[in-house]
Amino acid sequence: MKITLDHVTKRFPNRNKKIHEDVIAVNDFTFEIPDGKLIGLLGPSGCGKSTTLNLISGLEMPSAGRIYFGDTDVTDLPAENRGVGLVFQNYALYPHLTVLDNITFPLGNLRGAEKLTKEQMRAKATEVAKLVQISELMERRPSELSGGQQQRVAIARALVKMPSVLLLDEPLSNLDARLRLQTREELARIQKETGITTIFVTHDQEEAMSISDLIVVMKDGVIHQIGKPQEVYDKPCNLFVAKFLGTPPINVFEGRVKGGKLYIGDDAVLDVKLAENEADGKDASDKKSKDGEREVWVGIRPEGFIPDENGPLSCSLQKIEVMGRDTSVVSTHPAFAGTTIRSIIPSEDTAGIGGETVRFRLKPAKVCIFDRETEKTIEFTQP
Amino acid sequence: MADTEKDLNRDIIDTPELSDVTEHAPADASENAPADAAAAAIQSTYDEIERKARRRKIIRSTLLYIFLTICALAVLFPFYWMLLTSFKTQSAYNGEAVPKFYVSEPTGANYKEAFTAVPLAGYFLNTLIYTVVTTALMMIVIVPAAFAFARMRFPGRNLVFSLFLSLMMIPSELVIITNYVTITSWNMRNTFAGLILPSITSVFYIYLLKENFEQIPEELYKAAKVDGTSDFKYLMRVMVPVAKPTIVTITILKVIECWNAYVWPRLITDDRRRYLVSNGIQEIRQSGFGRDNIPAMMATVVVVSVPLIILFLVFRNKIMEGVSRGGTKG
């Protein structure tokens, strides 16, 4: 089912009673989630992801705006009538019930014409149990299951009533690293097999990027960017999104654009032609007219560096970390905004690196330019 | 089924804001019309569900508050009644065949009577001494014991601790008989020593404190040992301050227990000069003011109840937390 959020806002009264201003957890969200896709809500903790999920499930009501399932307005509809499946971060499995009873629990709520017999319930439970591969655990109690198994039971419980939407709150955060990898593939498979529109919340960008059809990047209750994972990674709309996505993170330098060239420190690293299409274009051209140059942030992805003895960017080499397939080159530069620059180089290309300095050439596609003040992306082309 | 759908459709046509929706629809609306109508039908059932849910919520919370208020009144009524009666004159009280819920001429005479006709002040003083001394002595006994169980290593520790735990199951009724005989044979009847001695230790409080001491990281103890701090100094300077909340809780529970003590004081005292408030009250009930002076009796009850109620209102959270962790009365 398609889900639409139309100018949805959620305010909470401030917990600090002295401050009367409300806390805005979700600020004017408008987006559409297409039917049958896997969507990742991504953002640092406290950014309003879980609130968004609760709003969609109906556990919380928006302060303003409308929510639609398909074409139906469900804004004021209580959670129980929305037909959503919800998986909690800590799974919330009923500890006193067996796996089978946990899975059939939602079915026991059906009444009247929809009421199911014990056998029908069991049949449905067996079916979803097969889907999430826990058929052999049906008689166990949650306390006898591993974290990954509990997770699957929770998903089965959410799926058994054939929800219109499946919502997962930090589904992988309670699992260890190896299980997390395995479970997220599992999640993607289950979603593909059932075709149920699935929204999951995570603060782990890698998790979101690896399995989502679409990711929504949020911060402080505001949506920053929506798009396919690769799109968002390659063309972040601002510095925050660029920094938030990717490990190791993007390397940010202080830079300036002058006379069609992008400078980092005194090194002219790229020939660029800025597109003057932003809202603050006028402001920018003012600056430009003053001294013909524009202050910017330059973001370079770790894989955007190519070692080159004649390359324009000169950094002082700190150390080289061999990681097998790739090598991580750690260096510093006076204009770098953090402490150390981390670049990822295929191991076979590292032969010439050594000594005090290392020089790089840049891959233009891996370079992003942001306005120094607004931190918004400035599009550029290479002449 | 078909009928209800038709009804719903008619509703939709009648509803102005829904016809708005159709206007907004694009040119190929005629094609989508059945789908739109179905969606609108769902929408109107949803609206109905929403309305019902809201109404149910209001009714529910109203009923809840009525229930809670009735229970609260049942709890408060005896308190109200004793306050009320304590301000009535004896003649006014006896003159009311149907008791009045208010006092027309409030009088403080009953309170004066309470302190003069019976040695109430003496009872208070006794109870105060009993409570303070018992609680203080108990702390002196249980803190080192809890510390020994929690941190010290010595031969036989586990065995002694198991024995201690098994003592928790022993009801006081079982041991009170011999204690009565013991105290009597020590000639300690009608003395504070006789009152206080048997209630100085509590296995349960040792247990509670030991559990709390054990939550303090053992590294602190080891660090102190390495620094050459003596056990006793460590106990007083680190353990006791850190475990202060629990110690306060135990103190409060013990104070409540002492203030309400009745059975042991009754067995061990028959001299009015050594009575505690509970025994005083009982004495008053039996003979005190002449059995009919109910208002004076109620004034006494108020005076006896007030200190603990004030203590409770001041330390509300501490007391409730303490009782839920370690209290029993039921």
Next chain:
Amino acid sequence: MKQSKYKGWLYLLPAIIFLGVFMVYPLIDVIVYSFEEGYNFVSQTSTGTGLYNYRYVLRDTYFVQALKNTFVLVIITVPVSTGLALLISLALSSVKPLRNLFQTVYFLPYVTNTLAVGLVFMVLFKKTEYSDGMINLLIHFFGGETVDFIDGPHWAKMLVMCIYTVWIVLPFKILILTSALASVKEDYYKAARVDGTRPSRIFFRITLPMISPMIFYLIITGFIGAFKAYSDEVALFGTDLNSAGMNTMVGYIYDMLYGNSGGYPSFASAAALILFAVVFTITCINLMVSRNNVHY
């Protein structure tokens, strides 16, 4: 080093002395007493050993009366108070405004002197030459027959006793149950709500099983507490409980020890051991039942 090995015992010493004298020794002694026949309190001598004390106690009509009263009290007050506490706790945890105020009010009886407030109950229920008392007026108002609850028929006295006991024990139970209810994680309720679970089903399938350990704890402590009832009865009916027909088992023990009918520690010991056996048995049964019914 060797010296410090036994230092732990030094810290335990005061506790051990007090417990030894006032708990362990009495425990052994009470058993000895209960088998000593014809024990004389003044000369501290006995005429022999045997089961006579037990036989005497069990045949004593006062003891049988006390036993009956105690059982009735237990059977009525434990379920009533636990059920009522559960209802109130449920109501409390489903409201937000004023919750603290209600909680404070409900807790008040816990911190009152039971003897003192018992007098208030007595006044409320008592019939005097001047007035029939508050409660009787209410009964009369609703068209019922007035009755003297304090000096009247046995059933009426039992009723007052039960009401007062419930009033006294409620605060503790409400406190325990509200914190038990609060400890059930919000996520379970959210999960159930999303699934459209009916309130009654949420209660019986989720809430009740999850707080069942606490309910059983309350039932067990409730049984033990009710078996030891005594001072509440004194407050309502005075110290001469035997002639009022309202004695309890603990009351019987004390009466055997002290007061007008006292001076028989052997009988008291036998009665105390019988009481202990009864409480112990019932607690064991409770524990067995709860093991089969309480999850995790």
